[in-house]
Amino acid sequence: MERRLSPVLVTFLLLGIALLYVPMVVLIAYSFNASPLVSVWGGFSLAWYARLAHNRQILDAAWLSLRIGVIASTGAVILGTLAAIALVRFTRFRGRFMLTAMVNAPLVMPEIITGITQLLLFISMLHVIGWPHRGALTIIIAHIAFCTSYVTITVQSRLQSADRSIEEAAMDLGAGPVGAFVDTTLPIIAPALVSSWLLCLTLSLDDLVISSLVSGPGASTLPMVIYSKVKLGVTPDINALASLIICVVGVCVIVAGVAMRRTERRQNAERRLAGADP
Amino acid sequence: MNDAATRAPNGPAPRHRLAHWFARHGKWLIILPPLTYLFVFFLVPFVFALKISFADLALRVPPFTDILTMSPDHHIHLSLNLGNFRYLFTDDVYGLSYLYSLRTAFFSTLVCLVIGYPMAYAIARASKSAQNVLLLIIILPFWTSFLLRVYALEGIISDNGLLNTVLLWFGVIHRPLQIMQTTVAVYLGIIYTYLPFMILPLFATLEKLDLSLLEAAADLGSPPWRSFLDVTLPLSIPGVIAGSMLVFIPAIGEFVIPSLLGGPDNLMIGRVLWDEFFGNRDWPVAAAVSIVFLVFLVGPIALYQHYSVKQMEG
Numbered sequence: 001m002e003r004r005l006s007p008v009l010v011t012f013l014l015l016g017i018a019l020l021y022v023p024m025v026v027l028i029a030y031s032f033n034a035s036p037l038v039s040v041w042g043g044f045s046l047a048w049y050a051r052l053a054h055n056r057q058i059l060d061a062a063w064l065s066l067r068i069g070v071i072a073s074t075g076a077v078i079l080g081t082l083a084a085i086a087l088v089r090f091t092r093f094r095g096r097f098m099l100t101a102m103v104n105a106p107l108v109m110p111e112i113i114t115g116i117t118q119l120l121l122f123i124s125m126l127h128v129i130g131w132p133h134r135g136a137l138t139i140i141i142a143h144i145a146f147c148t149s150y151v152t153i154t155v156q157s158r159l160q161s162a163d164r165s166i167e168e169a170a171m172d173l174g175a176g177p178v179g180a181f182v183d184t185t186l187p188i189i190a191p192a193l194v195s196s197w198l199l200c201l202t203l204s205l206d207d208l209v210i211s212s213l214v215s216g217p218g219a220s221t222l223p224m225v226i227y228s229k230v231k232l233g234v235t236p237d238i239n240a241l242a243s244l245i246i247c248v249v250g251v252c253v254i255v256a257g258v259a260m261r262r263t264e265r266r267q268n269a270e271r272r273l274a275g276a277d278p
Numbered sequence: 279m280n281d282a283a284t285r286a287p288n289g290p291a292p293r294h295r296l297a298h299w300f301a302r303h304g305k306w307l308i309i310l311p312p313l314t315y316l317f318v319f320f321l322v323p324f325v326f327a328l329k330i331s332f333a334d335l336a337l338r339v340p341p342f343t344d345i346l347t348m349s350p351d352h353h354i355h356l357s358l359n360l361g362n363f364r365y366l367f368t369d370d371v372y373g374l375s376y377l378y379s380l381r382t383a384f385f386s387t388l389v390c391l392v393i394g395y396p397m398a399y400a401i402a403r404a405s406k407s408a409q410n411v412l413l414l415i416i417i418l419p420f421w422t423s424f425l426l427r428v429y430a431l432e433g434i435i436s437d438n439g440l441l442n443t444v445l446l447w448f449g450v451i452h453r454p455l456q457i458m459q460t461t462v463a464v465y466l467g468i469i470y471t472y473l474p475f476m477i478l479p480l481f482a483t484l485e486k487l488d489l490s491l492l493e494a495a496a497d498l499g500s501p502p503w504r505s506f507l508d509v510t511l512p513l514s515i516p517g518v519i520a521g522s523m524l525v526f527i528p529a530i531g532e533f534v535i536p537s538l539l540g541g542p543d544n545l546m547i548g549r550v551l552w553d554e555f556f557g558n559r560d561w562p563v564a565a566a567v568s569i570v571f572l573v574f575l576v577g578p579i580a581l582y583q584h585y586s587v588k589q590m591e592g
Contacts, residue, residue, distance in 0.1 A: 005403055013400040013412070016393055020419050020473060023430035026440050030433055037438075083312035090305050095313050102316040104583050108523060110531020110575075112548045113568050116555065117323035120330050120565060145319040148312060177304070199421070206423040209533050209548075213555070223425050230429050230538060239433075242426040249422045257414050 024246055031239035048240035058225055058241060065205050065222040068136055072143035073200030077193055079144065080151025087152070088159040106149040115213030118142050122214060134216025142214045143207065147200035154199070158192035159185070163271070188267065191260045198256060202249060324572065331566035332358045342562050362566035372567060375545040376574065382461070382546065383529035386468040390476040390525050391518065393469070398480035398517075399510075402487070413481070420474045427471050428538050435463055435539075459541035467535035472528070476521040479586075483517030484510070516585045523582035527575060547571060 031049075035042025052058065083103055087096070106114065122138050125131060132138055162185055170180035208223040215221070226242075229235045333342040343357070366372045401412045419427060434440045435457040442454040457463050487510060495505040533548035540546065547567070554564040 005400055009396055009400040009403075012393075012396045016397040016473070017415055019393075019470065020416070022440075023427065023434050023470070024419070024422070026433050027426075027430040079312040079315055082308050083316075086305070086309040086312065090309065093305065093309055095309065098321075099309070099313050099316070100587060101583060102313075102320055104586060105579060106320060108527040108579055108582050110528055110548060110571075112531050112533050112551050113572060113575075114320070114323075116551065116564060116568050117327040118319065120326045120561070121319070121323040124326050124330075141319055145316065148316065152312075202421050202423075206425060208425050223423075226425060226429075227534075227538075230432075238429070242423070242429060245426060246422050250418060253418055253421045254414065261410065 027239060028243040028246065031236070031243040033236070033239075036236045048236045049244075051237050052240050052244075055237065057220075058222070058237075061220050061222040061225040064136065064219065068139050068143065068221065069201045069204035072140050072147055072204045073197050075140070075144040076147030076151050076200045077197045080148040080196065081155050081189075081193060083148065083152040084155035084159055088156055103149050103152045106146045107153070111146075111207070111209040112213070114146060115142070115210040118145070118210070119213045134214065135219040136215075138214040138216070139211050139219065139221065142210050143200075143204045146207075146210065147203055150199055150203065151193075151196040154196040155189055155192045158189045162188045191263050195256060195260060198252065324569075327565045327568050330562055331362055331569045332360070333562045333565075334359050334361070335560055335562055359562070362562050363570070365563060366566055366570060371545070371550065372547075372570075375547045375550045376571070378545045379530045379532075379547040382464060382468070383526050383532075386465050386472070386529055387476075387522050387526040389465070389469050390473055391522060394473055394476035394480055394521065395518075398477045398484055401477070401481050402484035416474050416477050416481075419471075424471055425534060428467055428534055431467055431470055432458065432539065435466060458539060461540070461544070463539035464536050464544060464546070467539045468525075468529050468532060471535065472525040475524040479520040479524060480514065480517040483514045483520075487513055516588060520582060520585045523578055523585075527578050527582065530575070531571070 032044050032046070033041055034045035034047060083099060086093070087100065087103070090096070118138075118141075119134075122132060122134060122141075126133065132141065164185075167180045167184045170184050171177065175183065206223060207221075208227050211221050212224055212227075215224070226238055229238055330342055333344070335342060343359075397416075401409055401416070404412060432439070436442075437454045437456065437458065441457070442451075445451045446454065457466070491509050491513075492505050495509050496502070500508065531548045531551075532546060533552055536544045536546040536549050537552070540549075551564055551567055551571075554560055554567060
């Protein structure tokens with residue numbers, strides 16, 4: 001059932017969306033400004049992008065961030081999916097309350113607290129068992145910990161809506177529980193796995209506070225480099241970098257969104273054809 | 279099946295015993311990895327922080343004393359140093375920054391709610407196809423870098439940024455407004471970056487709202503604003519609380535926004551903690567600040583958990 005929206009509401013919505021987007025659009029526009037001063041338009045230029053390509057510090061940091069991001073999001077998707085299965089499928093087990101709490105708390109926990117406490121753990125561990133040394137490894141461990149929550153929340157809601165009877169049918173037909181899950185439910189939650197992997201990647205690539213706290217000397221991720229450059233002052237090459245990141249992420253999210261909607265629609269259509277849906 | 283046929287005379291075959299073990303305990307293979315990982319790397323760190331908050335600063339590696347020591351005659355000594363906590367309550371800076379952070383987070387959450395509620399309401403009432411596009415538009419900033427969005431805001435509100443340029447050009451003001459390095463900039467930063475977190479849970483509850491209730495209210499002669507106050511608003515309270523907590527709690531501990539947009543004397547607790555760590559290197563005090571901070575957060579976090587779990591389970 002559709003109801004018409006009042007013009008006031010529509011105006012409000014559009015203004016809100018403008019609030020979200022104007023700063024990013026302006027940033028992208030500035031990145032093509034030939035003049036290094038933001039207040040002066042010095043003509044169209046790609047100079048900052050060219051300079052970016054030769055900035056070793058930024059390129060190295062981006063490469064490190066990317067490697068950390070890929071490893072951390074893969075780890076988080078594995079752990080987060082297991083946690084989601086545990087929470088949806090096993091309604092009663094010892095530690096369920098703790099798992100629920102530990103999955104939800106990182107979403108709201110201020111990063112600075114998570115980071116400081118994890119750093120204190122790593123220092124104590126290094127002192128006692130001689131592992132892990134601070135650097136990329138500790139960043140990965142910390143990122144997996146907070147990314148797991150996002151995966152669990154995403155996969156959990158998808159699992160809850162998944163039709164369990166197909167999996168039960170597969171088991172009736174002789175498949176083992178693992179085989180039945182892999183053959184029937186896994187394809188249904190696959191889009192959630194992909195989207196949460198991507199979400200973890202962007203969260204990991206973006207994290208400044210936790211990375212700075214748990215990292216050791218020598219491991220500078222991209223946000224750490226960006227932050228220190230922005231803190232120092234005018235940075236037209238950061239405008240170029242930021243625009244690149246915003247555009248790449250934007251295109252990826254839109255493509256992924258459309259692709260996922262299509263998969264979902266196809267799956268629903270197939271299920272309707274199979275008569276699984278009333 | 280043919281269990282009886284394959285079973286050896288003296289008890290189940292090893293293969294079966296294995297299958298039996300899996301059927302009974304297999305679920306722990308799924309539960310234990312995430313439970314253990316989060317326990318070790320999310321929960322245990324708080325225990326360590328608590329331990330270190332009772333330690334003394336020491337000139338060694340790691341730079342604090344052990345609170346448990348073994349004397350040569352094998353007696354374990356526990357030395358709790360409450361000085362760090364006493365220090366927190368004697369030095370005004372911590373109390374002030376807690377209060378200041380609470381106030382900043384509270385008012386920015388309020389503004390987010392006031393802006394976010396009508397937006398979520400409009401999206402929830404839009405047609406299905408418009409809804410998908412609008413949601414994508416709201417979620418997109420959430421995917422793009424938080425740090426870069428704070429930086430982008432700087433381009434709008436800085437002395438020679440877009441806002442001042444436009445206002446000067448129209449002759450509304452004659453001198454650039456000083457927004458950067460002020461409290462207003464911190465508010466704007468939080469509102470701008472956290473708005474999507476407010477809208478999404480609100481949308482989730484408003485979308486599920488049973489419209490026939492509103493029709494019933496209208497049939498009974500209730501004007502739209504009364505139906506909103508009597509029906510829509512009370513039913514959307516879980517979303518209001520989940521969204522508010524999703525903004526409020528991280529905003530209290532926000533570091534990036536006050537550091538990049540606020541003035542050098544901005545006293546957000548996240549920033550004080552950061553300085554304690556990287557500036558003074560006084561880890562026991564930083565641990566104590568985190569612990570006290572966490573104690574204040576337990577209530578709001580529990581509230582958030584309660585409502586988000588409720589929303590999750592239906």
